[in-house]
Amino acid sequence: MRNLPSRNSLMIRSFVLQPNARSGGVKKKIVRACASKTPLSDLISRPDRFKMESDMQRLVAVLVLCLLASAFSPTSAPAGAGQWTSFEGGRARLLASGGSGDDYARAWVEIELQEGWKTYWLQPGDSGVAPSVTLRMAGHEIRPTLVMPAPQRFREPHNVWAGYKDRTYIAMDVPTPDAAGSLRLEASVFLGICQQICIPLTLQLAAPLEAEDNKFREAETLEAMSPLPETLEAAGLTPEIETADDRLIITFQSESLEDARDAELFIAEGPSGLRLAAPDPASDNGDGTLRFEMPILKEKDDMSGKELCLLLVIGKRGYVGSVDLPSM
Template sequence: MDLLKFSLGVAVLMATALPAAASSSPWADSEGGRVRLVTTGTADASGRLSGALHIELKPGWKTYWRDPGASGVPPQIDITKAPGITKAELSYPAPGRHDDGYGSWAGYDRTVALPVTFTVANPKENTVIEAGVFLGICQTICIPVQAQLKVDPGVDAGNAEDAELVKSALASLPQKATDIFGAKTLPGEKDKLIVEATAPGVAKSVDLFVAGEQGYLFGAPTRAEKDGKIVFSIPILGRPDKAAEGSGLPYTLTAPSGAVEGLLPYP
């Protein structure tokens, strides 16, 4: 997505945190949709609290996956104003591929709930969550949406509707990759990531999404079928200045039968 095109929509939504009436925050509205934070109630004994960032899109609008391409905005959540929360980790359902005339990028063209796992410092105490959320919602232009959401998980902790939304969000996540449905890297050129995919179903319906994290930046993949194998060639547009730290590059592989996710070694 073109940076100038994105900058035309810098009417950023600033939503004030309002008192939470249930185990979800109030909605924060924007031109292309609205967003809220939903939780399942109280944390478990280890301090894990399940929730979801619920993004409701108006028809014709889209939002980004974890890797938004060269100039998009990935969903982000900031918990610095929630001292009782030590970590907030977003997870992502399988995205689709979109081309707006400026470039190809991964995201969602439908309402989506991104699972969030909060880590509570003291699970024996009720902890109010104040989270700053930042994401892009796009139609012909993209509008950065910034909102401050507040939820008290202990209020209406048994809310069945909220619990069902979080459960559905978790169920929408890709399964763990396997030898019969997964991806692996192949030797390739320095400026390309070559990935061989194995998936059930029609080969032309299989797609691969690799997240450019740790300083990596990737272009849109091209595919080829060779000796019965599906091979993706992904341009490496940027690399980190020093060795990446972590377990590898997250990927999602989609097919008509579903989606899986895993990690690829850093190239």
């Protein structure tokens, strides 16, 4: 498979949580996620490079102080990172960046799962439990727009759902209140985690909000390992949609898709009243075409012209965009 463009990343809107009325939840440019062309780098910034001191004596002194501090503070966390909270099947922590002088803070809920455990995507399927996050800062409660990396589809004997194993994260932009001094971000995080059975879980996490020039590498590492979705448009992918025999057929055709293997298509958001079964994985047959067929399980009213937000996943990369539904 040829490499697809890696620029112009895009956030997927979670419609489980509504934006905060006071601030709109996040920057206006990402509220309509499927139609946005805003690069993710404009929304979740990259850490600045660390500049080393040239004076060797000062460097040695800093190293000695760091060693002493680590010896007496074994549970200390990096700047902007909260402590790990353990639970049956894994652990989680809150990362935050952006101080009181910034209009928006950036936050991530990092989730590490033990072998054999899984958790759900924002649109997990009929039997899944979507994650949710409520934030508190300076006396304000915020319900942010949530973003996650491209999920996997798990096909079990009696269930098909979307989620993650091993490690994932939830990213979000957070409007900061007009408050002086240091800020502390608190998060109430609801997750569904599964092994042989699924367990609902609520975690209370917290992290300090560091100044913008003190961003740390943890968030950059997360996004490098599991990138957030990019736009279909930026990748040169235009979906074609049609109906046939109570099935919705979506086709992608591009030279960049040649030799694509086991691609998955997810519905990131759809109109109320429409239910679609999960399609089978699709592989290119040599001409750069991916074809997905989804049985229409339920249709209420006329869906013609209404928007369907799609997430195409190839390997670890996700590509998101919207398409208008045809007459059904």
